[in-house]
Amino acid sequence: MPHIPLEEHLPGITGLLEYRQDSAQPIRKLTQLLLRGPSTLTEAERELIATIVSYGNECTFCTTAHTAAADKLLGESNTTRAIKTDIGSAPVSEKMKALLVIARHVQQSGKSVTTQSIQQAKDAGATDVEIHDTVLIASLFCLYNRYVDGMATRLPESTDYYNTLAERLVTNGYRRLPQGYSHLKKISPTP
Amino acid sequence: MPHIPLEEHLPGITGLLEYRQDSAQPIRKLTQLLLRGPSTLTEAERELIATIVSYGNECTFCTTAHTAAADKLLGESNTTRAIKTDIGSAPVSEKMKALLVIARHVQQSGKSVTTQSIQQAKDAGATDVEIHDTVLIASLFCLYNRYVDGMATRLPESTDYYNTLAERLVTNGYRRLPQGYSHLKKISPTP
Numbered sequence: 371m372p373h374i375p376l377e378e379h380l381p382g383i384t385g386l387l388e389y390r391q392d393s394a395q396p397i398r399k400l401t402q403l404l405l406r407g408p409s410t411l412t413e414a415e416r417e418l419i420a421t422i423v424s425y426g427n428e429c430t431f432c433t434t435a436h437t438a439a440a441d442k443l444l445g446e447s448n449t450t451r452a453i454k455t456d457i458g459s460a461p462v463s464e465k466m467k468a469l470l471v472i473a474r475h476v477q478q479s480g481k482s483v484t485t486q487s488i489q490q491a492k493d494a495g496a497t498d499v500e501i502h503d504t505v506l507i508a509s510l511f512c513l514y515n516r517y518v519d520g521m522a523t524r525l526p527e528s529t530d531y532y533n534t535l536a537e538r539l540v541t542n543g544y545r546r547l548p549q550g551y552s553h554l555k556k557i558s559p560t561p
Numbered sequence: 562m563p564h565i566p567l568e569e570h571l572p573g574i575t576g577l578l579e580y581r582q583d584s585a586q587p588i589r590k591l592t593q594l595l596l597r598g599p600s601t602l603t604e605a606e607r608e609l610i611a612t613i614v615s616y617g618n619e620c621t622f623c624t625t626a627h628t629a630a631a632d633k634l635l636g637e638s639n640t641t642r643a644i645k646t647d648i649g650s651a652p653v654s655e656k657m658k659a660l661l662v663i664a665r666h667v668q669q670s671g672k673s674v675t676t677q678s679i680q681q682a683k684d685a686g687a688t689d690v691e692i693h694d695t696v697l698i699a700s701l702f703c704l705y706n707r708y709v710d711g712m713a714t715r716l717p718e719s720t721d722y723y724n725t726l727a728e729r730l731v732t733n734g735y736r737r738l739p740q741g742y743s744h745l746k747k748i749s750p751t752p
Contacts, residue, residue: 373679374689390690393594393697396587403584428672472711480710481619488564498565502581502712509707516700519671520663521693 382431438536573622
């Protein structure tokens with residue numbers, strides 16, 4: 371049960387973003403920019419960073435939601451399964467493997483990021499902006515995971531929820547839903 | 562040395578906020594809202610939450626900066642010294658002690674927050690919004706600390722820097738500096 375009263379039909383982050391809408395606005399904006407804005411990393415690659423950090427923080431809601439979003443963007447679920455157990459075995463580029471290693475380090479602590487792991491990413495072709503964005507996205511999901519679990523938010527009653535949420539994250543991103551998205555809106559007002 | 566090229570005269574978070582200004586904007590807005598916006602927690606109390614989380618994450622830049630800001634707001638440095646070693650001994654209210662305990666839990670993990678620690682805060686008079694904001698501020702500083710240390714940002718050359726920065730955080734908050742603040746602007750374009 372959540373530590374504060376949140377709307378029962380809004381699990382995970384969704385109830386929190388409704389609870390304090392003024393703080394939700396910049397959180398949503400930052401997420402939309404980093405995960406859906408212009409980038410040389412694909413949307414799927416950025417969802418993989420969100421997934422691996424949430425998985426490391428053992429945040430069930432965020433891990434399941436971003437796994438579903440990445441799976442939908444990739445059209446398969448082998449990659450999200452692989453990165454959770456052995457990044458080296460995942461069917462992603464060497465650059466992406468190196469960035470996922472950095473994300474896992476950030477999840478543990480900023481101080482865990484090593485010069486060696488940064489160099490590996492650079493050697494595999496990662497740009498400075500890609501390294502920057504990987505660290506910032508990983509840091510942002512350390513915020514999300516703590517917010518969601520620190521408030522003891524509910525999980526959805528059915529795992530179907532995550533498929534609908536993933537559809538919305540792929541279609542609409544992290545913005546507040548515009549008018550006319552009632553088929554997605556039923557699950558929550560914000561992802 | 563930072564993992565990516567950042568302006569040499571901008572230590573800690575300040576160089577990062579300049580490096581990618583579009584992501585800096587919502588980060589700054591969220592921080593201004595949570596640490597300086599309307600709240601039943603004082604600005605000093607909110608800086609104490611930032612301080613204890615940054616200290617727990619061993620982020621030297623953030624710990625020193627927010628310690629200096631809290632000290633300036635409080636007019637003394639006993640409180641920031643006390644919360645780092647023994648929250649119970651700090652000259653703050655029972656409510657604030659309970660909220661600082663929650664912040665320390667969030668720093669470790671969202672899952673570390675206990676029903677008991679939440680109940681202690683409520684018993685000491687903490688409102689739902691105060692509990693919410695404590696968890697979100699603590700989560701935000703987990704983002705900051707990872708961003709600052711994950712990118713291996715520089716420390717300032719002189720500790721005088723932190724006094725000037727604290728003056729700015731007290732006077733101007735977390736917004737971008739307006740025109741005419743050249744005496745503060747010299748240290749950095751953003752806190």
